[in-house]
Amino acid sequence: MQAVIDAAAGRFRNWKGRVMNNRIKNSLRLAGSTSARKLSCALMVCTGLTPLYAIAQDAPAPAAATEEVEATQLQDIVVTAQRREQRLQDVPVAVTAFSGATLQASGIENVKDLAHVDPSLNFGQVVGVYLPFLRGIGNPAGGNLGNESSVPVYIDDMYYTRLSTAYLAINSIERVEVLKGPQGTLFGRNSSGGAIQMFTKDPGRDTEVSGSLGYANYDRLSGQLYVSAPIGDTLAWNLSVAGTDQRDGWGKSLSAGHDIFTEKFATIRSKLLWEPSDATRVKLTGFYAYTKGDIGMVNDRHSGTYASSANVVAPGYPNPPVRLPSLADVPGKNFYNTRNDLPQFNREEGYGATLRVDQELGFADLVSITGFRYSEGTIRLDADITGQSLLHGDLNHEDRQFSQEFQLKSKRGSSIEWILGTYLLIFIES
Structure with a gap:
C-alpha cells in the first residue's frame, strides 16, 4: 500500500514541475515579446530622428579616415x-x-x-x-x-x-x-x-612659380608674379613683383574735364636666404616701390556760399569773391566730381633693404635686424578749390630712415622666458 502512495506522489511532483516550467516559459515568451515590441518602437523613434544620409554612409578606409580627421583639425x-x-x-x-x-x-x-x-x-x-x-x-x-x-x-x-x-x-x-x-x-x-x-614669404627649398592677371572696371589692370628657387644647399632666393594701373577716374573735374581719383603703383621685393648651419640664419631683403595717384577733392558747397582768395593769395593778385554753386545742382553729377582745375597727384618712389641675422648661442638666441629706407616724392595741390588758378603748388618731400635692433631672448621651452633688446632709429625728413 505504501509503495502505491509513493508512486502517486512521485507522478504528482513530476506533473507539477512540468506545469511550472511551462508557466515560466510562457511568461518569458510574453515578457520577451513585450520587451521586443518596446525596443522596436524605441528604435523606430530613434531612426526617425537620425538623418537618413548617416544610415547610408559607408565606413571610410583607415587611411581616408585619418586624412579626413587631419583636414578637419584646426x-x-x-x-x-x-x-x-x-x-x-x-x-x-x-x-x-x-x-x-x-x-x-x-x-x-x-x-x-x-x-x-x-x-x-x-x-x-x-x-x-x-x-x-x-x-x-x-x-x-x-x-x-x-x-x-x-x-x-x-x-x-x-x-x-x-x-x-x-x-x-x-x-x-x-x-x-x-x-x-x-x-x-x-x-x-x-x-x-x-x-x-x-x-612676406621666405625662399624655400623647392622651386615655386605663381602669378595672376586681373582686369576690372574703370579700366583697371593688375598683376602679380612670385618666383622662388634654391641656390645650392645653403642658399635660396625669391622675387615678388606686383602692380596696378587704373586709368579711368572715379570722377571728373567739372572745370577742366580731366579724370580724377586714378592710381597706379608697382612694387618689387626680393630675398636672399643663407643657412650655413642649424644655428645660423641670415636673410637679406631688398625692396622698391613706386606710386602715383590723383588726389581728388570732393567739394559740394551749398549754393550761395562765397569764397574769397584774400587769405591765400599774395598782395597784387586778383582777389574777386567767387560764388560756388552746389555740385549737386550740376547736370551729370557724380559724388567724386570736383571743381579743381589743376590735375592733382601724389607721386612717391622709394627703396630700401633689411638684414636679419639669427644666431643660437647655446644659452640664448641672438637676433640682429638692420634696416634702411629712402623715399622721395611730390604732392601737387590745387588748394583754392574754386576752379580758378588762384593757389597751385608742389610740395616736394624726401625722407631717410636707418634702424638697428638687437634682441637676446631665452631658448624655446625654458622654464623662465625672458627677452632683452635695444633699438636705434634715425629718421631724417625734409
Missing part, C-alpha cells in the same frame, strides 16, 4: 606678437592673424582693405599716405610731414615711418598680425594704439 597659427614664435592660442595678447591664403580668398589686395575682415581696424588716407586706426586710436595728423602714426606698421621686421600705397600691396604675403592695445613694452615708440606686422 592648424596651429604661429605669430611673433611677443618677439618670439608662439602659437596664437598661447599668446596673452589680443591678436588677429591672417594668412596669405586667407587674404587672397577674401579678395584683399592691400593691407588697408583689412578693415573689411577686422572691424576694429581702419585706414585713413592723407595725400597718398595711409593712417591706421585700431579701436578708434590713431593719429589723424600722421600723414603730415614730420608726424607718425600711433599704430606702427612693420614689414619684414622693419618699422615704416611713412606708408604709401605701394608698400602695403598684398603680394607673396605669409601672414599679417594685428596687435590690439598698447604695445610699448616690446614695440617701443608710437604704439599706444597697437601694432601691425606684415611678413
Whole structure:
C-alpha cells in the first residue's frame, strides 16, 4: 500500500514541475515579446530622428579616415606678437592673424582693405599716405610731414615711418598680425594704439612659380608674379613683383574735364636666404616701390556760399569773391566730381633693404635686424578749390630712415622666458 502512495506522489511532483516550467516559459515568451515590441518602437523613434544620409554612409578606409580627421583639425597659427614664435592660442595678447591664403580668398589686395575682415581696424588716407586706426586710436595728423602714426606698421621686421600705397600691396604675403592695445613694452615708440606686422614669404627649398592677371572696371589692370628657387644647399632666393594701373577716374573735374581719383603703383621685393648651419640664419631683403595717384577733392558747397582768395593769395593778385554753386545742382553729377582745375597727384618712389641675422648661442638666441629706407616724392595741390588758378603748388618731400635692433631672448621651452633688446632709429625728413 505504501509503495502505491509513493508512486502517486512521485507522478504528482513530476506533473507539477512540468506545469511550472511551462508557466515560466510562457511568461518569458510574453515578457520577451513585450520587451521586443518596446525596443522596436524605441528604435523606430530613434531612426526617425537620425538623418537618413548617416544610415547610408559607408565606413571610410583607415587611411581616408585619418586624412579626413587631419583636414578637419584646426592648424596651429604661429605669430611673433611677443618677439618670439608662439602659437596664437598661447599668446596673452589680443591678436588677429591672417594668412596669405586667407587674404587672397577674401579678395584683399592691400593691407588697408583689412578693415573689411577686422572691424576694429581702419585706414585713413592723407595725400597718398595711409593712417591706421585700431579701436578708434590713431593719429589723424600722421600723414603730415614730420608726424607718425600711433599704430606702427612693420614689414619684414622693419618699422615704416611713412606708408604709401605701394608698400602695403598684398603680394607673396605669409601672414599679417594685428596687435590690439598698447604695445610699448616690446614695440617701443608710437604704439599706444597697437601694432601691425606684415611678413612676406621666405625662399624655400623647392622651386615655386605663381602669378595672376586681373582686369576690372574703370579700366583697371593688375598683376602679380612670385618666383622662388634654391641656390645650392645653403642658399635660396625669391622675387615678388606686383602692380596696378587704373586709368579711368572715379570722377571728373567739372572745370577742366580731366579724370580724377586714378592710381597706379608697382612694387618689387626680393630675398636672399643663407643657412650655413642649424644655428645660423641670415636673410637679406631688398625692396622698391613706386606710386602715383590723383588726389581728388570732393567739394559740394551749398549754393550761395562765397569764397574769397584774400587769405591765400599774395598782395597784387586778383582777389574777386567767387560764388560756388552746389555740385549737386550740376547736370551729370557724380559724388567724386570736383571743381579743381589743376590735375592733382601724389607721386612717391622709394627703396630700401633689411638684414636679419639669427644666431643660437647655446644659452640664448641672438637676433640682429638692420634696416634702411629712402623715399622721395611730390604732392601737387590745387588748394583754392574754386576752379580758378588762384593757389597751385608742389610740395616736394624726401625722407631717410636707418634702424638697428638687437634682441637676446631665452631658448624655446625654458622654464623662465625672458627677452632683452635695444633699438636705434634715425629718421631724417625734409
